[in-house]
Amino acid sequence: xxxxxxxxxxxxxxxxxxxxxxxxxxxxxxxxxxxxxxxxxxxxxxxxxxxxxxxxxxxxxxxxxxxxxxxxxxxxxxxxxxxxxxxxxxxxxxxxxxxxxxxxxxxxxxxxxxxxxxxxxxxxxxxxxxxxxxxxxxxxxxxxxxxxxxxxxxxxxxxxxxxxxxxxxxxxxxxxxxxxxxxxxxxxxxxxxxxxxxxxxxxxxxxxxxxxxxxxxxxxxxxxxxxxxxxxxxxxxxxxxxxxxxxxxxxxxxxxxxxxxxxxxxxxxxxxxxxxxxxxxxxxxxxxxxxxxxxxxxxxxxxxxxx
Ligand SMILES: [Zn+2]
Numbered sequence: 001x002x003x004x005x006x007x008x009x010x011x012x013x014x015x016x017x018x019x020x021x022x023x024x025x026x027x028x029x030x031x032x033x034x035x036x037x038x039x040x041x042x043x044x045x046x047x048x049x050x051x052x053x054x055x056x057x058x059x060x061x062x063x064x065x066x067x068x069x070x071x072x073x074x075x076x077x078x079x080x081x082x083x084x085x086x087x088x089x090x091x092x093x094x095x096x097x098x099x100x101x102x103x104x105x106x107x108x109x110x111x112x113x114x115x116x117x118x119x120x121x122x123x124x125x126x127x128x129x130x131x132x133x134x135x136x137x138x139x140x141x142x143x144x145x146x147x148x149x150x151x152x153x154x155x156x157x158x159x160x161x162x163x164x165x166x167x168x169x170x171x172x173x174x175x176x177x178x179x180x181x182x183x184x185x186x187x188x189x190x191x192x193x194x195x196x197x198x199x200x201x202x203x204x205x206x207x208x209x210x211x212x213x214x215x216x217x218x219x220x221x222x223x224x225x226x227x228x229x230x231x232x233x234x235x236x237x238x239x240x241x242x243x244x245x246x247x248x249x250x251x252x253x254x255x256x257x258x259x260x261x262x263x264x265x266x267x268x269x270x271x272x273x274x275x276x277x278x279x280x281x282x283x284x285x286x287x288x289x290x291x292x293x294x295x296x297x298x299x300x301x302x303x304x305x306x307x
Contacts, residue, residue, distance in 0.1 A: 176208035176246035199238035
């Protein structure tokens with residue numbers, strides 16, 4: 001309160017100087033500064049005089065108005081973000097003899113391209129989970145109509161089909177990979193060299209576990225083995241530390257979250273439906289499942305869903 005009334009007085013002083021003749025003001029101020037400095041010398045250390053000098057020097061720089069000191073503003077941290085996180089598995093032609101599950105998990109390259117084209121045309125801006133995290137923790141701005149594109153399991157088509165299409169559109173993708181099939185160089189999964197190439201091109205390679213197993217009710221050691229294991233493998237092979245995790249088959253419990261936190265993860269995605277996110281639920285982020293049976297119309301309906 002004291003500071004406030006003090007600065008009001010200073011403000012009034014500047015106003016009076018202006019009334020005396022605006023063109024003369026710079027000279028008058030310089031003279032005032034010199035005089036005040038001269039008189040301040042013998043009593044240097046007396047804070048009132050030094051403060052006056054500071055005020056007089058500052059005042060003319062802001063259109064003749066007194067410089068008002070305000071506390072540094074605290075950044076506004078948003079409470080929630082509405083960001084659809086799309087969940088894909090396979091993006092490929094339907095293999096011969098595919099069962100119902102495989103058909104459900106497979107979006108054809110043609111349908112996928114149409115979905116990307118729609119996102120581009122409708123003004124959506126794909127971002128990463130890190131972007132979402134920085135928005136919710138530090139208020140870093142998100143672009144208009146943000147959307148996250150996630151791909152589970154690290155199948156070979158993620159590299160062969162999804163990656164080139166995302167590059168074509170300039171969209172970042174988020175890929176949740178498994179260490180064991182990559183270590184074994186399974187032909188159905190992307191290789192570590194491919195993951196590194198994608199990571200270098202701006203794709204986010206994140207953790208899905210060492211193996212695709214239900215993590216509920218496991219010992220601490222086992223969880224560390226699965227969760228830290230995939231994190232270290234990705235870090236080793238791409239040079240980038242993954243900060244996000246996708247629960248295998250969407251299954252988790254409190255211990256899984258605790259181990260993720262202790263390993264330095266910033267969040268995890270589920271397979272539950274939703275697109276509202278808060279800092280408090282970063283380890284239970286909902287997604288929108290895109291199915292093989294989706295038409296472009298149902299794809300758009302999912303994006304615009306209010307749930
Ligand atoms: Zn999976």
